Amino acid sequence: MKSNVIFKGILSSLLFSSVTAFAQDENITLLLHKDTTAAIRRVVQHPYKFRVQVVYTQVRKDSIGKLVFVASDFRINDDEYFYPATLVKLPIAALALEKINSLHTNGLSKDSYLKVLVPYISKKEKPVTIRENIIRMLVLNDKNAFNRLYEFLGQEYINSRLEQLGYEKTRIIQRFNSASTEENRTTGPYEITDSLGKTLYKGMKVTCRKKFTNPIKETKIGTGYIEGKKFVRVAKDFQNSNNFPLSEAHRMLISVIYPEETAVENRFNISAEDFEFLKTALGYFPKEAGILEWMNDEKIYDTQEKFLFAGASKDSLPHGLRIYNKAGFDYGFIADCAYIQDKEKDVEFFVSAVLYTNSKDILSEEGYEYKENGYPFLKELGKLIYYHEIRIKDITVK
Numbered sequence: 001m002k003s004n005v006i007f008k009g010i011l012s013s014l015l016f017s018s019v020t021a022f023a024q025d026e027n028i029t030l031l032l033h034k035d036t037t038a039a040i041r042r043v044v045q046h047p048y049k050f051r052v053q054v055v056y057t058q059v060r061k062d063s064i065g066k067l068v069f070v071a072s073d074f075r076i077n078d079d080e081y082f083y084p085a086t087l088v089k090l091p092i093a094a095l096a097l098e099k100i101n102s103l104h105t106n107g108l109s110k111d112s113y114l115k116v117l118v119p120y121i122s123k124k125e126k127p128v129t130i131r132e133n134i135i136r137m138l139v140l141n142d143k144n145a146f147n148r149l150y151e152f153l154g155q156e157y158i159n160s161r162l163e164q165l166g167y168e169k170t171r172i173i174q175r176f177n178s179a180s181t182e183e184n185r186t187t188g189p190y191e192i193t194d195s196l197g198k199t200l201y202k203g204m205k206v207t208c209r210k211k212f213t214n215p216i217k218e219t220k221i222g223t224g225y226i227e228g229k230k231f232v233r234v235a236k237d238f239q240n241s242n243n244f245p246l247s248e249a250h251r252m253l254i255s256v257i258y259p260e261e262t263a264v265e266n267r268f269n270i271s272a273e274d275f276e277f278l279k280t281a282l283g284y285f286p287k288e289a290g291i292l293e294w295m296n297d298e299k300i301y302d303t304q305e306k307f308l309f310a311g312a313s314k315d316s317l318p319h320g321l322r323i324y325n326k327a328g329f330d331y332g333f334i335a336d337c338a339y340i341q342d343k344e345k346d347v348e349f350f351v352s353a354v355l356y357t358n359s360k361d362i363l364s365e366e367g368y369e370y371k372e373n374g375y376p377f378l379k380e381l382g383k384l385i386y387y388h389e390i391r392i393k394d395i396t397v398k
Contacts, residue, residue, distance in 0.1 A: 026058065026070070026072070026388075026392070027072045028054055028055070028056040028072045028073060028074050028385075029072065029073075029074045031056075031384060031385070031388060032044045032054070032074055032381075032384075035380070035384050037380045037384075038376075039373070039376035039377050039379070039380045040377060040380050040381060040384065042373065042377075043355055043373065043377045044074075047074075047075055049356075049359075050355045050356055050357070050373070051080060051082060051333075051354075051355060051356040052074070052075060052353070052354070052355040052356075052377075053073070053074065053075050053076050053077065053080070053082075053246045053353065053354050053355075054073060054074040054075070054076075054351070054352070054353045054381065055071060055072075055073040055074075055076055055246060055247060055250045055350075055351070055352050055353075056071065056072055056073070056349065056350070056351050056385055057069055057070065057071040057250070057254065057349060057350040057351075058070040058071070058349050058389070059348045059349055059350070067258070067261060069254070069261070073247075076246060076247050078169055078216075078245040078246075078247055078248070079216055079217065079218070081214070081216045081218060081219050081221065081238060081243065082246075082333045082335065082354050082356065083221070083238060083241065083242075083330055083331045083333045084242055084243065084244035084249070084328055084333075084335065085328030085329055085330040085331075085333065085335070086141045086143075086146070086176075086326070086327070086328035086329075086330075087244050087249055087326055087327070087328040087335055087337065088146075088172050088242050088244050088328075089137045089138060089141065089146055089326060089328075090138070090249070090252060090253065090256070090282075090326045090337075091158070091162060091167070091170065091172065091244075091252060092137070092146060092149050092150065092153065092158070092172065093134045093137060093138055093149070093278060093281070094252075094256065094268045094270065094278060095153055095157070095158060095161060095162075095268070096110075096130055096133070096134060096149045096152060096153060097110060097130075097134075097268070097270045097274045097277075097278070098161070098268055098269050098270055099152070099153055099157065100112070100130055100192075101269070101270060101271070101274075102269075103201055105200055105201050106200075107194055107200050108192060108200050108201055109130075110129065110130045110131040110134070110274070110277070111129050111130070111131055111195075112129060112130060112192045112193065112194060112200055112201075113127035113128065113129050113130075113192065113193045113194070113195065113197075114127060114128060114129070114130055114133060114148055114149075114152055114190060114192055115127040115190060115191050115192070115193065116147075116148045116151045116152070116188075116190045117188075117189045117190055117191065118151060118187075118188070118189075118190075120147075120177060120179075121144075121147070121148070127193065128145070128148070130149070130152075130192075131277075132145075132291070133145040133148055133149055134149070134277075134278075134281060135281050135284070135289050135290070135291065136291065137149065138278075138281045138282055138284075138326060139281060139284050139286055139289050139291075139305070140286055140294065140300070140304065140305065141305065141327075141328070143176035143177075146175070146176055147175045147176055147177060148190075150172075150175050150187060151187045151188055151190055152187075152188075152190055152203065153187070154187045154188065154206050154208065155172075155173055155184060155185055155187060155208040155212065156206070156208040156209060156210060158172050159171060159172060159173065159210075159212045160210075165265075165266055165267075165268070166265070166266045167248045167251075167252065168215075168248075169215050169216070169243060169245050169248060170243060170244050170245065170248050171212055171213070171214055171215060171242060171243045171244075172242050172244075173185075173212045173213070173214075173240065173241070173242060174240075174241055174242050181240040185207055185208040185211075186205065186206070186207040186208070187205070187206060187208075188203050188204055188205040188206055189202065189203055189204050189205045190202075190203045191203070213239055213240060214238060214239050214240065214241055214242075214243045215243065216243060219237055219238040219239045219241070220235035220236065220237050220238070221235060221236055221238060221331065221363065222235050222236050222331075222358070222361045222362060222363045223235060223361045223362065224361075224362050224363070225362065225363035225364065226362075226363065226364040226365065236331075236363050246335065246337075246352050246353075246354050249326075249335075249337045249352060250337055250350060250352040253324075253325075253326070253337045253338075253339060253350060253352070254339075254350055255267055255268070256268070256275060256278050256279065256282070257279055257324065257339045257350075259272075259275045279324055282324040282325060282326060282339075283322050283323065283324040283325075285302040285303075286300045286301075286302070286304055287300065287302070301314045302314075302316065302317075303315065303316075303317065305325070305327050306323045306325060306327075306338075307325075307327050307334065307336040307374075307375060307378040307379065307382075308323065308325065308327075308336045308338040308340070308351055308353065308378050308379070308381060308382035309321075309323060309338075309340065309379060309382030309383055309386065310323075310379060310382075311375035311376060311378060311379030312370075312371065312375040312379075313375075313379070318342070319344065320342045320343055320344030320345065321340070321341070321342045321386075322340075322341050322342075322343075323338050323339075323340050323341075323382075324338065324339040324340075324341070325337060325338035325339070329370060329374065331358070331363050331368075332356050332357050332358025332363065332368040332369075333354060333355070333356055333357075334354070334355060334357060334370055334374035334375075334378065335352070335353065335354035335355075336352065336353060336378055337350075337352040338350070338351055338352070338382070340382065340385075340386060342386070345390055345393070346393060347386065347389045347390060347393065348389075349385060349386075349389055351381065351382065351385050353377075353378060353381055355373070355374060355377055355378075357369040357370055357372070357373045357374040
């Protein structure tokens with residue numbers, strides 16, 4: 001049974017089948033302008049300076065129990081570029097599950113071990129299962145895990161498949177290392193083994209036949225940037241960098257959490273068990289994930305990477321609240337896409353946001369205002385919507 005949905009403006013989507021209206025007092029633009037917290041007011045009063053974008057989707061049920069998705073947005077613009085950083089790990093995780101299933105090889109699964117045979121990865125590196133790579137990548141942004149799965153998938157498969165799924169402006173064309181544009185087009189070789197080291201599948205070295213670039217016309221950011229030890233007095237051009245528009249990231253998260261409400265042609269071709277695995281990984285606190293070194297690391301805390309609602313604080317979440325999200329930050333941009341659910345209070349919603357925290361407009365390794373503006377805005381935004389949802393349901397917060 002398909003859900004009703006409305007996506008205002010640029011969020012109009014192929015994902016869902018029909019349309020319903022939303023209450024004007026629940027529009028995210030009005031909620032933001034009515035809020036009085038300094039962290040939100042500072043950003044909303046200067047939206048162009050902060051390049052802020054927000055999208056909020058309510059999850060409702062009608063009188064017969066049919067799901068209704070109700071969305072509104074603030075300054076969503078797929079043509080206003082922001083560097084997505086580790087947001088791109090969500091599609092890579094889903095595509096890795098798709099590809100491992102599509103190989104149709106006996107014994108091959110996400111619990112098989114991936115060994116990447118490329119020069120920048122040490123030959124002494126211990127193979128890691130595809131499952132563990134995905135968990136490491138989604139929970140604490142392990143860049144090596146992303147790079148391994150990038151080698152496994154290949155640039156052409158990644159971008160051709162995302163285009164087939166309806167993500168027209170998403171491009172994932174970079175590893176998280178210093179590889180050149182041409183080097184990023186070539187991936188592999190790799191091999192996949194079982195737990196005893198028996199080879200189950202070998203992937204060859206391949207070069208992408210198509211030259212994928214960032215589809216956004218204006219990809220220059222800043223007034224200068226640091227390259228090595230040299231200061232370059234021009235804007236940095238992200239033409240050959242990853243692109244993941246906030247509206248497409250938001251739609252993708254909805255499709256992962258509610259695959260049954262997503263049109264077949266826009267849905268990752270993975271099993272119900274794989275969708276549940278992805279959801280669980282997105283919701284893990286780090287020490288729940290089964291990674292030994294995380295469990296023994298005192299610097300790691302539960303709300304790490306849960307920017308929407310927690311910011312950069314170590315405060316515990318309200319009892320019953322769980323956040324399923326993917327966040328990323330770099331070059332002064334900070335973004336988070338989250339599904340927030342409180343089963344005890346019967347509250348659930350999606351919220352995604354990005355802002356630019358770089359008043360100096362110089363792109364370097366430091367000088368960004370994540371602590372001053374990024375974390376506080378995202379923290380208060382998550383709380384604003386959470387308590388708004390509770391008020392709608394007339395539930396008293398204890």
